[in-house]
Amino acid sequence: MEIGQVPVYKLFDGGTIPCIGMGTFGSDRVSAAEVAGAVAGGLRAGYRLLDCAACYGNEREIGEEIGKALREGVVQREDLFVMSKVWNDMHRNVAASCRKSIQDLQCGYLDMLFIHWPFPNYHAPGCDGDARNPDSRPFSAEEFLDTYRQLEVLVEEGLIRYIGISNMTIRKLEAVLGELRIPPAACESEVHPCFGQEELVEYLKQKGILPIGYMPLGSPRRPERDIAPEDVVDMQQPALLEIARDHGCHPAEICLKWALQRGVLPIPFSVHHYENNLQAAVTEPLSEEEMSRITALECGNRLVKGQVFLWEGATDWHDLWDENR
Numbered sequence: 001m002e003i004g005q006v007p008v009y010k011l012f013d014g015g016t017i018p019c020i021g022m023g024t025f026g027s028d029r030v031s032a033a034e035v036a037g038a039v040a041g042g043l044r045a046g047y048r049l050l051d052c053a054a055c056y057g058n059e060r061e062i063g064e065e066i067g068k069a070l071r072e073g074v075v076q077r078e079d080l081f082v083m084s085k086v087w088n089d090m091h092r093n094v095a096a097s098c099r100k101s102i103q104d105l106q107c108g109y110l111d112m113l114f115i116h117w118p119f120p121n122y123h124a125p126g127c128d129g130d131a132r133n134p135d136s137r138p139f140s141a142e143e144f145l146d147t148y149r150q151l152e153v154l155v156e157e158g159l160i161r162y163i164g165i166s167n168m169t170i171r172k173l174e175a176v177l178g179e180l181r182i183p184p185a186a187c188e189s190e191v192h193p194c195f196g197q198e199e200l201v202e203y204l205k206q207k208g209i210l211p212i213g214y215m216p217l218g219s220p221r222r223p224e225r226d227i228a229p230e231d232v233v234d235m236q237q238p239a240l241l242e243i244a245r246d247h248g249c250h251p252a253e254i255c256l257k258w259a260l261q262r263g264v265l266p267i268p269f270s271v272h273h274y275e276n277n278l279q280a281a282v283t284e285p286l287s288e289e290e291m292s293r294i295t296a297l298e299c300g301n302r303l304v305k306g307q308v309f310l311w312e313g314a315t316d317w318h319d320l321w322d323e324n325r
Protein backbone atom coordinates (compact mmCIF):
# COMPACT_ATOMS: atom_id res chain seq x y z
CA MET A 1 0.00 0.00 0.00
CA GLU A 2 1.23 3.48 -0.82
CA ILE A 3 2.28 5.41 2.25
CA GLY A 4 -0.33 7.99 3.07
CA GLN A 5 -3.08 5.83 1.60
CA VAL A 6 -4.39 4.59 4.97
CA PRO A 7 -7.42 6.76 5.77
CA VAL A 8 -7.51 8.47 9.16
CA TYR A 9 -9.96 9.17 11.96
CA LYS A 10 -10.11 12.56 13.67
CA LEU A 11 -9.51 12.76 17.40
CA PHE A 12 -11.28 15.20 19.75
CA ASP A 13 -8.76 18.00 19.12
CA GLY A 14 -8.61 17.63 15.33
CA GLY A 15 -5.46 15.47 15.41
CA THR A 16 -5.51 12.33 13.26
CA ILE A 17 -4.93 8.62 13.76
CA PRO A 18 -4.67 5.90 11.05
CA CYS A 19 -8.03 4.12 10.72
CA ILE A 20 -6.56 0.63 11.24
CA GLY A 21 -3.71 -0.53 13.45
CA MET A 22 -1.63 -3.60 14.08
CA GLY A 23 -2.31 -5.57 17.27
CA THR A 24 0.76 -6.96 19.02
CA PHE A 25 -0.58 -9.33 21.69
CA GLY A 26 0.84 -12.78 20.95
CA SER A 27 -1.97 -14.36 23.05
CA ASP A 28 0.61 -16.43 24.97
CA ARG A 29 1.06 -18.43 21.72
CA VAL A 30 3.18 -16.30 19.38
CA SER A 31 6.72 -15.43 20.49
CA ALA A 32 8.02 -11.88 20.93
CA ALA A 33 10.41 -12.44 18.02
CA GLU A 34 7.56 -13.48 15.69
CA VAL A 35 5.43 -10.50 16.68
CA ALA A 36 8.40 -8.18 16.14
CA GLY A 37 8.92 -9.78 12.72
CA ALA A 38 5.29 -8.99 11.83
CA VAL A 39 5.76 -5.39 12.99
CA ALA A 40 8.85 -5.07 10.78
CA GLY A 41 6.87 -6.39 7.80
CA GLY A 42 3.81 -4.36 8.74
CA LEU A 43 5.71 -1.07 8.79
CA ARG A 44 7.11 -1.83 5.36
CA ALA A 45 3.63 -2.79 4.12
CA GLY A 46 2.24 0.57 5.23
CA TYR A 47 0.96 0.15 8.80
CA ARG A 48 1.43 3.37 10.74
CA LEU A 49 -0.45 2.54 13.95
CA LEU A 50 0.88 0.00 16.46
CA ASP A 51 -1.12 -1.19 19.47
CA CYS A 52 1.43 -2.25 22.07
CA ALA A 53 1.28 -2.88 25.83
CA ALA A 54 3.80 -3.34 28.61
CA CYS A 55 2.17 -6.62 29.67
CA TYR A 56 2.47 -8.22 26.22
CA GLY A 57 6.12 -8.85 27.11
CA ASN A 58 7.42 -7.94 23.65
CA GLU A 59 7.94 -4.16 23.60
CA ARG A 60 11.74 -4.51 23.59
CA GLU A 61 11.71 -6.77 20.51
CA ILE A 62 9.12 -4.57 18.75
CA GLY A 63 11.18 -1.49 19.64
CA GLU A 64 14.23 -2.94 17.89
CA GLU A 65 12.19 -3.08 14.69
CA ILE A 66 10.75 0.40 15.17
CA GLY A 67 14.26 1.74 15.77
CA LYS A 68 15.55 -0.02 12.68
CA ALA A 69 12.67 1.24 10.50
CA LEU A 70 13.25 4.81 11.71
CA ARG A 71 17.01 4.62 11.11
CA GLU A 72 16.51 3.13 7.65
CA GLY A 73 14.01 5.84 6.73
CA VAL A 74 11.16 3.33 6.20
CA VAL A 75 9.00 5.71 8.20
CA GLN A 76 9.43 9.08 9.89
CA ARG A 77 8.64 9.21 13.60
CA GLU A 78 5.92 11.85 13.09
CA ASP A 79 4.13 9.55 10.63
CA LEU A 80 3.96 6.72 13.17
CA PHE A 81 1.28 6.43 15.85
CA VAL A 82 2.65 4.30 18.70
CA MET A 83 0.33 3.27 21.52
CA SER A 84 1.16 1.46 24.75
CA LYS A 85 -0.66 0.58 27.97
CA VAL A 86 0.03 0.75 31.69
CA TRP A 87 -0.43 -2.67 33.26
CA ASN A 88 -2.47 -3.11 36.42
CA ASP A 89 0.48 -3.34 38.82
CA MET A 90 1.81 0.09 37.74
CA HIS A 91 -1.22 2.28 38.49
CA ARG A 92 0.67 3.98 41.30
CA ASN A 93 3.76 4.37 39.14
CA VAL A 94 2.55 5.40 35.70
CA ALA A 95 5.55 7.61 34.83
CA ALA A 96 7.99 4.72 35.33
CA SER A 97 5.86 2.41 33.18
CA CYS A 98 5.61 5.08 30.47
CA ARG A 99 9.35 5.77 30.44
CA LYS A 100 10.12 2.06 30.18
CA SER A 101 7.70 1.59 27.25
CA ILE A 102 9.19 4.61 25.46
CA GLN A 103 12.68 3.26 25.99
CA ASP A 104 11.78 -0.30 24.95
CA LEU A 105 9.81 0.85 21.91
CA GLN A 106 12.62 3.22 20.83
CA CYS A 107 10.04 5.81 19.85
CA GLY A 108 11.02 8.91 21.92
CA TYR A 109 7.44 9.57 23.06
CA LEU A 110 4.12 7.74 22.93
CA ASP A 111 1.27 8.92 20.75
CA MET A 112 -1.23 7.39 23.16
CA LEU A 113 -0.88 5.71 26.54
CA PHE A 114 -3.82 3.66 27.81
CA ILE A 115 -4.89 2.62 31.26
CA HIS A 116 -5.14 -1.06 30.25
CA TRP A 117 -7.78 -1.99 32.86
CA PRO A 118 -9.69 0.48 35.04
CA PHE A 119 -8.55 -1.14 38.30
CA PRO A 120 -5.21 -2.27 39.69
CA ASN A 121 -6.17 -5.95 40.02
CA TYR A 122 -3.05 -7.78 39.00
CA HIS A 123 -2.55 -11.16 37.46
CA ALA A 124 0.69 -12.40 36.00
CA PRO A 125 0.92 -12.53 32.20
CA GLY A 126 0.18 -16.08 31.01
CA CYS A 127 -1.82 -17.08 34.13
CA ASP A 128 -4.62 -19.66 33.78
CA GLY A 129 -8.35 -19.02 34.04
CA ASP A 130 -8.68 -20.07 37.70
CA ALA A 131 -6.00 -17.65 38.91
CA ARG A 132 -7.30 -15.13 41.49
CA ASN A 133 -5.41 -12.44 43.39
CA PRO A 134 -6.55 -11.95 47.01
CA ASP A 135 -5.66 -8.22 46.74
CA SER A 136 -8.15 -7.62 43.92
CA ARG A 137 -10.95 -5.13 44.59
CA PRO A 138 -13.90 -3.61 42.72
CA PHE A 139 -13.58 -0.52 40.53
CA SER A 140 -13.06 2.68 42.49
CA ALA A 141 -13.58 6.04 40.72
CA GLU A 142 -11.09 7.70 43.13
CA GLU A 143 -8.37 5.18 42.39
CA PHE A 144 -9.01 5.43 38.64
CA LEU A 145 -8.85 9.23 38.77
CA ASP A 146 -5.60 9.12 40.69
CA THR A 147 -4.11 6.96 37.92
CA TYR A 148 -5.61 9.14 35.19
CA ARG A 149 -4.13 12.31 36.71
CA GLN A 150 -0.68 10.77 36.41
CA LEU A 151 -1.31 10.41 32.68
CA GLU A 152 -2.46 14.04 32.46
CA VAL A 153 0.92 15.07 33.88
CA LEU A 154 2.67 12.99 31.23
CA VAL A 155 0.76 14.88 28.50
CA GLU A 156 1.90 18.17 30.03
CA GLU A 157 5.48 16.90 30.16
CA GLY A 158 5.36 15.87 26.49
CA LEU A 159 5.98 12.17 27.09
CA ILE A 160 2.61 11.21 25.63
CA ARG A 161 0.34 13.02 23.15
CA TYR A 162 -3.02 11.47 24.06
CA ILE A 163 -4.60 9.51 26.89
CA GLY A 164 -6.51 6.28 26.22
CA ILE A 165 -8.76 4.18 28.41
CA SER A 166 -9.72 0.56 27.98
CA ASN A 167 -12.14 -2.11 29.20
CA MET A 168 -14.59 0.52 30.44
CA THR A 169 -18.37 0.36 30.79
CA ILE A 170 -20.86 3.22 30.40
CA ARG A 171 -21.39 3.13 34.17
CA LYS A 172 -17.67 3.56 34.89
CA LEU A 173 -17.38 6.27 32.22
CA GLU A 174 -20.29 8.16 33.77
CA ALA A 175 -18.52 8.04 37.13
CA VAL A 176 -15.29 9.62 35.89
CA LEU A 177 -15.72 11.61 32.65
CA GLY A 178 -16.87 14.78 34.40
CA GLU A 179 -13.71 14.80 36.54
CA LEU A 180 -11.07 14.76 33.80
CA ARG A 181 -9.01 17.81 32.87
CA ILE A 182 -7.74 16.29 29.60
CA PRO A 183 -10.34 14.16 27.81
CA PRO A 184 -9.50 10.61 26.76
CA ALA A 185 -8.91 10.45 23.00
CA ALA A 186 -9.90 6.80 22.58
CA CYS A 187 -11.35 3.84 24.42
CA GLU A 188 -10.24 0.30 23.58
CA SER A 189 -12.94 -2.34 24.00
CA GLU A 190 -13.69 -5.82 22.73
CA VAL A 191 -15.69 -5.39 19.49
CA HIS A 192 -16.38 -8.02 16.80
CA PRO A 193 -19.49 -9.05 14.82
CA CYS A 194 -20.85 -11.41 17.48
CA PHE A 195 -20.15 -8.79 20.18
CA GLY A 196 -20.76 -5.40 18.61
CA GLN A 197 -21.17 -3.35 21.84
CA GLU A 198 -23.57 -1.00 20.02
CA GLU A 199 -24.57 0.95 23.14
CA LEU A 200 -20.99 1.53 24.30
CA VAL A 201 -19.78 2.43 20.79
CA GLU A 202 -22.56 5.01 20.36
CA TYR A 203 -21.95 6.43 23.84
CA LEU A 204 -18.23 6.87 23.13
CA LYS A 205 -18.85 8.58 19.80
CA GLN A 206 -21.33 10.92 21.42
CA LYS A 207 -18.67 11.88 23.99
CA GLY A 208 -16.04 12.51 21.30
CA ILE A 209 -14.02 9.43 22.31
CA LEU A 210 -12.83 7.26 19.41
CA PRO A 211 -13.93 3.62 19.83
CA ILE A 212 -11.05 1.22 19.16
CA GLY A 213 -12.12 -2.41 18.70
CA TYR A 214 -9.85 -5.12 20.02
CA MET A 215 -10.18 -8.77 18.94
CA PRO A 216 -11.90 -7.44 15.79
CA LEU A 217 -11.84 -10.92 14.20
CA GLY A 218 -13.09 -12.76 17.27
CA SER A 219 -9.54 -13.74 18.26
CA PRO A 220 -9.53 -17.41 17.17
CA ARG A 221 -6.19 -18.08 18.91
CA ARG A 222 -6.83 -16.21 22.17
CA PRO A 223 -5.31 -17.50 25.41
CA GLU A 224 -6.78 -20.70 26.89
CA ARG A 225 -8.16 -18.77 29.90
CA ASP A 226 -10.41 -16.77 27.55
CA ILE A 227 -11.98 -19.78 25.83
CA ALA A 228 -15.40 -20.98 27.07
CA PRO A 229 -17.51 -23.81 25.61
CA GLU A 230 -20.40 -21.45 24.77
CA ASP A 231 -18.21 -19.08 22.71
CA VAL A 232 -19.22 -18.54 19.07
CA VAL A 233 -16.63 -18.36 16.27
CA ASP A 234 -17.24 -15.08 14.41
CA MET A 235 -15.35 -15.92 11.23
CA GLN A 236 -17.32 -19.15 10.76
CA GLN A 237 -20.76 -17.54 10.74
CA PRO A 238 -22.53 -18.45 7.46
CA ALA A 239 -23.47 -14.81 6.71
CA LEU A 240 -19.85 -13.73 7.00
CA LEU A 241 -18.64 -16.62 4.86
CA GLU A 242 -21.18 -15.75 2.19
CA ILE A 243 -20.36 -12.02 2.14
CA ALA A 244 -16.64 -12.86 2.03
CA ARG A 245 -17.27 -15.14 -0.94
CA ASP A 246 -19.13 -12.34 -2.74
CA HIS A 247 -16.22 -9.95 -2.15
CA GLY A 248 -13.60 -12.57 -3.02
CA CYS A 249 -11.78 -12.19 0.30
CA HIS A 250 -11.38 -13.82 3.73
CA PRO A 251 -14.09 -13.26 6.38
CA ALA A 252 -11.41 -11.46 8.44
CA GLU A 253 -11.43 -8.62 5.94
CA ILE A 254 -15.22 -8.43 6.10
CA CYS A 255 -15.03 -8.09 9.92
CA LEU A 256 -12.60 -5.20 9.45
CA LYS A 257 -14.74 -3.42 6.84
CA TRP A 258 -17.76 -3.78 9.15
CA ALA A 259 -15.81 -2.19 12.03
CA LEU A 260 -14.52 0.66 9.87
CA GLN A 261 -17.91 1.43 8.34
CA ARG A 262 -19.45 1.84 11.78
CA GLY A 263 -16.72 4.21 12.93
CA VAL A 264 -14.71 1.74 15.01
CA LEU A 265 -10.93 1.58 14.63
CA PRO A 266 -9.90 -2.11 14.42
CA ILE A 267 -6.49 -3.37 15.59
CA PRO A 268 -6.24 -6.90 14.15
CA PHE A 269 -3.31 -9.08 15.14
CA SER A 270 -1.65 -11.13 12.43
CA VAL A 271 1.71 -12.64 11.67
CA HIS A 272 0.57 -14.16 8.36
CA HIS A 273 -2.19 -11.98 6.90
CA TYR A 274 -1.38 -8.42 7.94
CA GLU A 275 -1.12 -7.11 4.37
CA ASN A 276 -4.63 -8.36 3.49
CA ASN A 277 -5.96 -6.72 6.64
CA LEU A 278 -4.51 -3.36 5.69
CA GLN A 279 -5.99 -3.68 2.19
CA ALA A 280 -9.42 -4.25 3.73
CA ALA A 281 -9.42 -0.57 4.70
CA VAL A 282 -9.20 0.62 1.09
CA THR A 283 -11.00 -2.01 -0.99
CA GLU A 284 -14.70 -2.20 -1.92
CA PRO A 285 -16.91 -1.28 1.06
CA LEU A 286 -19.86 -3.34 2.28
CA SER A 287 -23.37 -2.47 1.16
CA GLU A 288 -25.94 -1.33 3.72
CA GLU A 289 -27.63 -4.69 3.41
CA GLU A 290 -24.36 -6.52 4.10
CA MET A 291 -23.69 -4.23 7.08
CA SER A 292 -27.13 -5.09 8.52
CA ARG A 293 -26.61 -8.82 8.03
CA ILE A 294 -23.35 -8.65 9.98
CA THR A 295 -24.83 -6.46 12.70
CA ALA A 296 -27.56 -9.12 13.07
CA LEU A 297 -24.88 -11.62 14.16
CA GLU A 298 -24.87 -9.91 17.57
CA CYS A 299 -25.26 -12.54 20.28
CA GLY A 300 -23.52 -11.02 23.29
CA ASN A 301 -20.50 -13.25 22.75
CA ARG A 302 -18.00 -11.55 25.08
CA LEU A 303 -14.72 -13.44 24.84
CA VAL A 304 -12.60 -11.62 27.44
CA LYS A 305 -14.71 -12.19 30.51
CA GLY A 306 -11.90 -11.03 32.78
CA GLN A 307 -12.64 -13.56 35.54
CA VAL A 308 -8.98 -13.50 36.60
CA PHE A 309 -9.51 -9.91 37.84
CA LEU A 310 -12.42 -10.76 40.17
CA TRP A 311 -12.32 -9.76 43.81
CA GLU A 312 -13.53 -11.62 46.88
CA GLY A 313 -17.30 -11.23 47.18
CA ALA A 314 -17.90 -10.79 43.45
CA THR A 315 -20.73 -12.96 42.10
CA ASP A 316 -19.18 -13.78 38.73
CA TRP A 317 -17.48 -12.10 35.77
CA HIS A 318 -20.63 -10.12 34.90
CA ASP A 319 -19.78 -7.96 37.96
CA LEU A 320 -16.66 -6.78 36.18
CA TRP A 321 -18.75 -5.35 33.35
CA ASP A 322 -21.48 -3.90 35.62
CA GLU A 323 -23.98 -6.44 34.28
CA ASN A 324 -25.20 -7.84 37.62
CA ARG A 325 -27.54 -5.13 38.89
Ligand SMILES: NC(=O)c1ccc[n+]([C@@H]2O[C@H](COP(=O)([O-])OP(=O)(O)OC[C@H]3O[C@@H](n4cnc5c(N)ncnc54)[C@H](OP(=O)(O)O)[C@@H]3O)[C@@H](O)[C@H]2O)c1
Pocket: 022, 023, 024, 025, 026, 027, 051, 052, 116, 166, 167, 188, 189, 213, 214, 215, 216, 217, 218, 219, 220, 221, 222, 250, 252, 253, 267, 268, 269, 270, 271, 272, 273, 274, 276, 277, 304
Ligand atom coordinates in the same frame (compact mmCIF):
# COMPACT_ATOMS: atom_id res chain seq x y z
N1 LIG B 1 -7.06 -3.45 25.52
C1 LIG B 1 -7.13 -4.73 25.79
O1 LIG B 1 -7.42 -5.15 26.93
C2 LIG B 1 -6.90 -5.74 24.70
C3 LIG B 1 -7.33 -7.06 24.89
C4 LIG B 1 -7.12 -7.98 23.86
C5 LIG B 1 -6.49 -7.58 22.67
N2 LIG B 1 -6.05 -6.29 22.53
C6 LIG B 1 -5.38 -5.84 21.27
O2 LIG B 1 -6.16 -6.25 20.15
C7 LIG B 1 -5.33 -6.96 19.23
C8 LIG B 1 -6.16 -7.94 18.40
O3 LIG B 1 -6.80 -8.94 19.21
P1 LIG B 1 -6.40 -10.48 19.08
O4 LIG B 1 -5.00 -10.56 18.67
O5 LIG B 1 -6.74 -11.16 20.35
O6 LIG B 1 -7.45 -11.05 18.02
P2 LIG B 1 -7.87 -10.81 16.50
O7 LIG B 1 -7.12 -9.71 15.89
O8 LIG B 1 -9.36 -10.76 16.53
O9 LIG B 1 -7.46 -12.21 15.82
C9 LIG B 1 -6.13 -12.54 15.55
C10 LIG B 1 -6.08 -13.91 14.88
O10 LIG B 1 -6.75 -13.87 13.62
C11 LIG B 1 -5.91 -14.40 12.60
N3 LIG B 1 -6.03 -13.57 11.39
C12 LIG B 1 -5.73 -12.25 11.31
N4 LIG B 1 -5.99 -11.77 10.07
C13 LIG B 1 -6.41 -12.83 9.35
C14 LIG B 1 -6.80 -12.97 8.00
N5 LIG B 1 -6.83 -11.93 7.15
N6 LIG B 1 -7.16 -14.21 7.56
C15 LIG B 1 -7.17 -15.25 8.42
N7 LIG B 1 -6.82 -15.19 9.72
C16 LIG B 1 -6.44 -13.97 10.18
C17 LIG B 1 -4.50 -14.32 13.13
O11 LIG B 1 -3.76 -15.38 12.58
P3 LIG B 1 -2.34 -15.13 11.80
O12 LIG B 1 -1.42 -14.54 12.83
O13 LIG B 1 -1.97 -16.52 11.40
O14 LIG B 1 -2.58 -14.21 10.65
C18 LIG B 1 -4.68 -14.43 14.64
O15 LIG B 1 -4.66 -15.78 15.03
C19 LIG B 1 -4.27 -7.60 20.14
O16 LIG B 1 -3.16 -8.06 19.42
C20 LIG B 1 -3.98 -6.45 21.07
O17 LIG B 1 -3.11 -5.53 20.45
C21 LIG B 1 -6.28 -5.37 23.52
